[in-house]
Amino acid sequence: MLRILTALVLLPLAQALAEPTHRLFVTNEAGDSVTVIDTRSGEVEATVPVGGRPRGIGFSPDRKLVYVALGNDNAIGVVNTASLKLERTIPAGSDPEAFAVHPDGTIYLSNEDEGLATALNPESGEILAEIKVGLEPEGVGVSPDGQQVLVTSESSNMVHVISVADNSLVANILVGARPREVAFSPDGKHFWVTSEVAGHVSKVDRATNRIVVANKQLRRQINPRVKPKGILLSHDGERLYVSMGRGNSIAALDPETLAVLETVETGVRTWGIALSRDGKRLYAANGPDATVSVVDTTTMSEIKTIPTGEMPWGVALDD
Amino acid sequence: MRSYLYAIAAASVLIAAAPAAEFELAYIGSADSASLRGLKLGIEESNHQGAFLDVTLTLTELTGKAVPDGALAVFVDRPGSIADIAAGAGGRAVFNLSDDSDALRSACLANALHIIPSAKMRADAVAQWQVGNPGSKASAAAWHSKAVKFAARDLNRRYLDRYGSPMDALAWAGWFAARAVGDTLMREPASDAAALLGALKQADGLDGQKGDPHSFRASGQLRQPLVLVGAAGELLGEAPVRGAQGGLDGLGSSPCQ
Numbered sequence: 001m002l003r004i005l006t007a008l009v010l011l012p013l014a015q016a017l018a019e020p021t022h023r024l025f026v027t028n029e030a031g032d033s034v035t036v037i038d039t040r041s042g043e044v045e046a047t048v049p050v051g052g053r054p055r056g057i058g059f060s061p062d063r064k065l066v067y068v069a070l071g072n073d074n075a076i077g078v079v080n081t082a083s084l085k086l087e088r089t090i091p092a093g094s095d096p097e098a099f100a101v102h103p104d105g106t107i108y109l110s111n112e113d114e115g116l117a118t119a120l121n122p123e124s125g126e127i128l129a130e131i132k133v134g135l136e137p138e139g140v141g142v143s144p145d146g147q148q149v150l151v152t153s154e155s156s157n158m159v160h161v162i163s164v165a166d167n168s169l170v171a172n173i174l175v176g177a178r179p180r181e182v183a184f185s186p187d188g189k190h191f192w193v194t195s196e197v198a199g200h201v202s203k204v205d206r207a208t209n210r211i212v213v214a215n216k217q218l219r220r221q222i223n224p225r226v227k228p229k230g231i232l233l234s235h236d237g238e239r240l241y242v243s244m245g246r247g248n249s250i251a252a253l254d255p256e257t258l259a260v261l262e263t264v265e266t267g268v269r270t271w272g273i274a275l276s277r278d279g280k281r282l283y284a285a286n287g288p289d290a291t292v293s294v295v296d297t298t299t300m301s302e303i304k305t306i307p308t309g310e311m312p313w314g315v316a317l318d319d
Numbered sequence: 320m321r322s323y324l325y326a327i328a329a330a331s332v333l334i335a336a337a338p339a340a341e342f343e344l345a346y347i348g349s350a351d352s353a354s355l356r357g358l359k360l361g362i363e364e365s366n367h368q369g370a371f372l373d374v375t376l377t378l379t380e381l382t383g384k385a386v387p388d389g390a391l392a393v394f395v396d397r398p399g400s401i402a403d404i405a406a407g408a409g410g411r412a413v414f415n416l417s418d419d420s421d422a423l424r425s426a427c428l429a430n431a432l433h434i435i436p437s438a439k440m441r442a443d444a445v446a447q448w449q450v451g452n453p454g455s456k457a458s459a460a461a462w463h464s465k466a467v468k469f470a471a472r473d474l475n476r477r478y479l480d481r482y483g484s485p486m487d488a489l490a491w492a493g494w495f496a497a498r499a500v501g502d503t504l505m506r507e508p509a510s511d512a513a514a515l516l517g518a519l520k521q522a523d524g525l526d527g528q529k530g531d532p533h534s535f536r537a538s539g540q541l542r543q544p545l546v547l548v549g550a551a552g553e554l555l556g557e558a559p560v561r562g563a564q565g566g567l568d569g570l571g572s573s574p575c576q
Contacts, residue, residue: 113473135477136470136473156367156371160371176524177532178470198532199532246530
């Protein structure tokens with residue numbers, strides 16, 4: 001009962017978004033820092049030291065806080081979106097890599113070296129659940145209705161489907177080798193998943209938990225070094241943007257057929273991606289280049305590169 | 320009352336979903352070898368994956384060369400004996416974990432899959448490295464215990480945690496063979512030995528935790544990146560070396576003879 005009341009109270013709060021700062025936050029995996037970029041000027045505004053090996057990044061539901069997964073510190077770092085202060089770190093189990101934030105505020109994260117998914121209440125610091133998944137869990141996604149969480153296991157080649165109600169596994173879906181990230185359709189009927197080593201992007205029907213279409217020819221269609229990693233759907237649902245890792249590019253795919261519509265060359269090892277609210281700008285982290293690419297999606301061209309710290313990994317945009 | 324109990328039993332079977340599948344595999348070689356340690360870790364990691372899919376792999380360690388009828392594939396660490404064992408394996412996939420003979424690759428045996436790189440692959444990797452590093456005393460190998468790029472860090476840590484000793488190339492070969500079989504069987508659980516061999520030969524995205532996808536050449540040799548190792552055993556880099564021609568097949572292709 002208390003939980004239900006809490007949810008009722010939290011939900012209206014979650015919708016009271018803070019004023020956007022128009023800042024892009026970039027985790028620097030080897031720099032132990034977060035680069036803060038003012039997207040209106042395209043200039044670096046600050047570099048915030050956060051701790052060991054920051055990779056996954058995301059906002060609290062009200063966007064007042066930026067969370068970063070600190071793999072080497074076994075913690076989630078909490079940065080104030082407005083003041084840019086590292087407010088605190090929350091113990092998060094061993095080697096947290098990536099996470100997604102549920103609309104109720106719970107952080108669902110992957111513990112890469114423990115084969116676990118963890119549900120963490122960032123306010124109390126309480127670990128609400130630990131769910132055993134495959135080896136090297138990585139990408140995490142919360143379904144649009146908040147009822148399921150997906151976790152990919154990179155070395156076990158599966159997407160695990162977890163029920164939020166009781167933290168149980170409801171399905172384990174084999175996909176191409178080294179699944180990295182997931183993205184949902186807004187109606188919740190499908191999700192897409194990238195498979196880095198196989199070179200695939202697959203579309204999964206959530207009613208049956210089966211792959212309905214997969215593009216396994218991306219290396220032939222784009223270039224032989226393609227390794228699909230980051231994935232997100234355009235706001236109009238017309239384009240699926242996929243970063244290609246060592247393929248040094250981002251592709252726009254047809255979300256239905258997964259056919260390649262357009263590609264844009266970016267930097268070396270294009271990894272995490274974020275899309276502006278107006279849908280016109282894509283931001284992508286290029287690890288060894290230590291840059292962020294700014295892509296104009298209307299022309300699919302790179303219009304700027306911005307320097308970051310060492311080995312940028314993930315990006316999150318507060319606009 | 321009795322029929323009521325039966326109904327409960329039937330319901331619980333239905334809830335258990337897919338029927339459990341168990342596959343037997345066999346190993347021929349020393350009982351104390353790095354390849355066997357890697358193989359066992361690969362079987363354990365396949366069973367971790369299989370636990371979510373009701374699939375189990377078992378490994379039988381053989382003392383002779385006679386392969387049990389039920390075994391779907393055979394892993395072998397016995398240099399000089401691969402052709403002989405492959406000929407007697409009844410068409411099963413025979414994984415060569417340790418013999419680097421180029422002639423064995425050129426023989427293009429129908430059921431031999433060579434996980435360890437051939438001598439020519441290693442020589443080509445060293446030659447690529449020496450173009451940019453003349454005079455360097457380098458050697459090449461399938462694996463290095465200090466490799467961290469891609470997901471090598473994770474696998475090295477798991478092996479070290481499991482055995483307390485660092486993972487070498489033979490251990491990697493055993494691990495990879497078991498994971499290649501495991502991942503293939505998870506996808507095609509009804510496979511017989513011939514179907515498994517066919518699926519392995521067709522697989523084009525096997526994950527060796529070395530970045531690029533691994534696959535088998537017509538010779539049965541595994542396409543894979545290699546590591547370059549210095550005179551003191553230190554990790555120097557990776558092959559194919561950046562800028563070298565031919566991609567993974569720039570390393571020791573052996574035409575069938």
